[in-house]
Amino acid sequence: MTTEAKDKPKKVYGRPESLKDVGFHFCPGCNHGNVHKMVAEAIDEFGVREKTIGVAGVGCGVFLYNYIDIDVLEAPHGRACAEATGVSRVHPDHVVFTYQGDGDLAAIGIAETIHAANRGEHITVLFVNNTVYGMTGGQMAPTTLLGQKTTTSPYGREFMGEGYPIKMAEMLATLEGTAFVARVACNTPKNIMAAKRAIKKAFKMQIDKMGFTFVEILSACPTNWGMDAVTANKRVEEEMIPYFPLGILKERTTADYL
Amino acid sequence: MAYVKINKDRCKGCGLCIQNCKLALLVIVEDELNVLGYHPVGFVDGEGECKGCKFCAETCPDCAIEVYK
Numbered sequence: 001m002t003t004e005a006k007d008k009p010k011k012v013y014g015r016p017e018s019l020k021d022v023g024f025h026f027c028p029g030c031n032h033g034n035v036h037k038m039v040a041e042a043i044d045e046f047g048v049r050e051k052t053i054g055v056a057g058v059g060c061g062v063f064l065y066n067y068i069d070i071d072v073l074e075a076p077h078g079r080a081c082a083e084a085t086g087v088s089r090v091h092p093d094h095v096v097f098t099y100q101g102d103g104d105l106a107a108i109g110i111a112e113t114i115h116a117a118n119r120g121e122h123i124t125v126l127f128v129n130n131t132v133y134g135m136t137g138g139q140m141a142p143t144t145l146l147g148q149k150t151t152t153s154p155y156g157r158e159f160m161g162e163g164y165p166i167k168m169a170e171m172l173a174t175l176e177g178t179a180f181v182a183r184v185a186c187n188t189p190k191n192i193m194a195a196k197r198a199i200k201k202a203f204k205m206q207i208d209k210m211g212f213t214f215v216e217i218l219s220a221c222p223t224n225w226g227m228d229a230v231t232a233n234k235r236v237e238e239e240m241i242p243y244f245p246l247g248i249l250k251e252r253t254t255a256d257y258l
Numbered sequence: 259m260a261y262v263k264i265n266k267d268r269c270k271g272c273g274l275c276i277q278n279c280k281l282a283l284l285v286i287v288e289d290e291l292n293v294l295g296y297h298p299v300g301f302v303d304g305e306g307e308c309k310g311c312k313f314c315a316e317t318c319p320d321c322a323i324e325v326y327k
């Protein structure tokens with residue numbers, strides 16, 4: 001009988017404790033779900049659920065409060081880093097992170113993001129880059145790739161009129177205020193593992209008061225790319241990763257730049 | 259022996275798990291419809307081949323797969 005009990009398969013993978021048992025509203029194959037899962041896993045790993053505060057930007061990630069079992073504030077479009085600055089200064093003992101899309105962070109909110117990073121605020125910024133404004137129907141974002149057709153670039157993005165896709169991670173890595181900057185993807189199990197490690201590292205460095213931590217997560221938006229989920233993940237590999245290379249761009253070992 | 263449990267009513271049939279199962283143990287069940295209106299994925303492992311590698315569950319954006327090992 002005991003051997004039977006011992007041999008009974010154990011659950012080795014399931015819903016993280018901090019992820020509420022409700023279904024996501026995301027489209028089939030949308031990587032926002034993967035990122036939510038990773039955030040919940042990181043919160044569970046550090047046991048900080050009671051003292052984590054999320055700030056959700058505007059976009060498909062706006063319903064963060066529905067899914068992760070923590071306190072979440074909503075920020076006006078693009079202002080998540082400014083709001084998180086306030087939260088983290090009032091609650092220095094809390095873990096504070098923002099969850100923002102590329103339309104939110106790299107367009108309307110680029111000033112807030114750069115200044116929060118430059119001030120080295122003790123927050124973690126999770127930047128979900130899917131190269132479009134997902135929630136509003138797939139308009140061009142600052143990160144839209146050259147040649148990519150969107151509802152507002154029907155002939156494909158051209159640098160002559162619309163400029164080049166912004167590489168946020170590289171840009172923020174140049175600032176002295178940032179302690180950790182990484183770019184990850186969730187299109188393959190291997191990339192998902194690396195993404196989880198980067199998010200955990202960012203949370204850990206924030207807990208250790210190392211400064212501003214930033215993780216850009218390349219994601220698929222199958223709906224607005226007009227593809228099925230499998231093809232969209234292939235596009236991440238073949239088109240996004242060559243332009244937005246993955247890896248840790250910066251990892252500071254001391255609390256300030258000296 | 260390892261196996262996976264699929265929460266069929268959470269599945270949106272995106273097919274990412276199918277693509278990532280190297281042993282092809284997951285299939286879309288065409289004659290089934292879940293509460294969301296999708297054809298959910300089913301686990302077919304007659305020979306007990308599943309290794310419990312978790313690739314399907316890791317890639318599932320809807321957290322609909324549990325892995326037992």
Ligand SMILES: Cc1ncc(C[n+]2csc(CCOP(=O)(O)OP(=O)(O)O)c2C)c(N)n1
Pocket residue numbers: 058059060061077100101102103104105128130132133134135136141221
């Ligand atoms: C001040 C303001 N301007 C415009 C909008 C409309 N709006 C809602 S979501 C969104 C874009 C979000 O895109 P992104 O940040 O890329 O997130 P995604 O939906 O792709 O995850 C816009 C422009 C708004 N809510 N508030």
Ligand code: SF4
Pocket residue numbers: 025026027029030031032060130134135220221222223224
């Ligand atoms: S519109 Fe795009 S980003 Fe929004 S839920 Fe659908 S796939 Fe995800």
